[in-house]
Amino acid sequence: MAAVHNTQPQYGTTNNSPSNQGTWMDMPPSVPGCPAGLEYLTQLDQVLVHQQVELFEAMTDFETKNRYVIKNSLGQQCYFAKEESSLFQRLCCGSERGFEVKVTDNNGQEVIRMRRRFKCCAGCCWCANSDTCAFFLEVESPTGTFIGGVRQSQSCWYPMYEVMDASQKSVFNIEGPCCPISGPCCTCDFDFVVSTTDDSATPVGKITKQYSGFVKEAFTNATNFSVTFPMDLDVKMKAVLLGASLLIDFMYFEENQDNDS
Template sequence: MAGVPVAPPGLECLLQVGSVRVKQTRDSMFQNYCTYDILSGDGQLLYRAEEERACCGPSFNIHIRDLQGYEVLNLLSRSVFFYWETQMQVLSVAGGMRSGYIEKNWTSMRSSFTLLTQQREPVLKVRGPGWGAGFMSDAHFKIKLHKDNSPLGVITRVWKGMLSINDSFEIQFPLDLDVKLKALLVSCAVFIDFLYYERNRRQNN
């Protein structure tokens, strides 16, 4: 029927959600790879994600699987030996194609990201808080349309308190947003966690 939105295989459950939570689920600070639960805004488990680590492999390799264990997305950044961590590919595994790319933009005082389609066309941008923001409080990364800078939503890193070892993110976006862009925003939250928080934690251990 005309007008019914179509989702790539495995992403159908994102059609009817306007918010997503991404929660780290590591058992202890000594676990050297990341695991995540990806939930709807009302707490329903949608996906599980696990990092794959290899000494000479990609610097960032996350497999997102549905509740039956089938991989639906692969988040991949090239080897750190050859490439600065400025771009992540989002691969739609079941569909057999790239869903898009996420590029980190280098700025002096503020982190930002550009979300691109599989044709490398910029569609969204995510602008982080200024330097020092988010210390002992939530950190907000504003989502905007790339073409006209219109506000679209927000990715919030929820302050975890002094005792928790796991990060948590909340993502707000329009319910009718293209499901592939929803998947890119979920992927962007994981990328933010890796670049700014998880990497710092590993360097300090």
């Protein structure tokens, strides 16, 4: 079991860290072949992704940059993620905007970078057989080193994704529910099942959008996800599945407040 400590990270609370500090997961020892900073994931078979509530966005409906606290199953923080995107695209393109997400560890060091480039014709699952019409999330660790990606797949109705490794070989498929639209009165969780790419399509993990409570669902776009995967899964693929949860969040849950109203 991971140890608990309450020490504040050295970089304080003024830039990349959340304003409300909790308990922190101790940095595991370095692992041969593991990108620096991903050692946390070697000890985990589940991560919790909690989007922070942006009060200005909730009060004004003005789209701000997303921020996420990433924790283990004990609630200990191991990462913090912050979106970087242009104001113009946030205002004019909404959830379809291009973005980068910088993931930092508890020492404020960037360990993962995720990128989705803007595509004016992307998003529709019916047309996702074309790269021009399919969203693709790139995952790098360290920055500049591509370790995998998540590509939207063509489907008639169900959300579907293809998870790729560093050589862009398909490793997993992700299939979501037929109607992934949440709201204050829809108290269920939404499961996106991660399965192998062979004919058996064996489930190996799950990305779950969790119900956040009436107030949070009704008045904010902030979401909670859990991501489960095998403990012995390649740590780079764990990072890619973490990226998949953010891609799903942007594509299906970023504008729920607008849809509800």
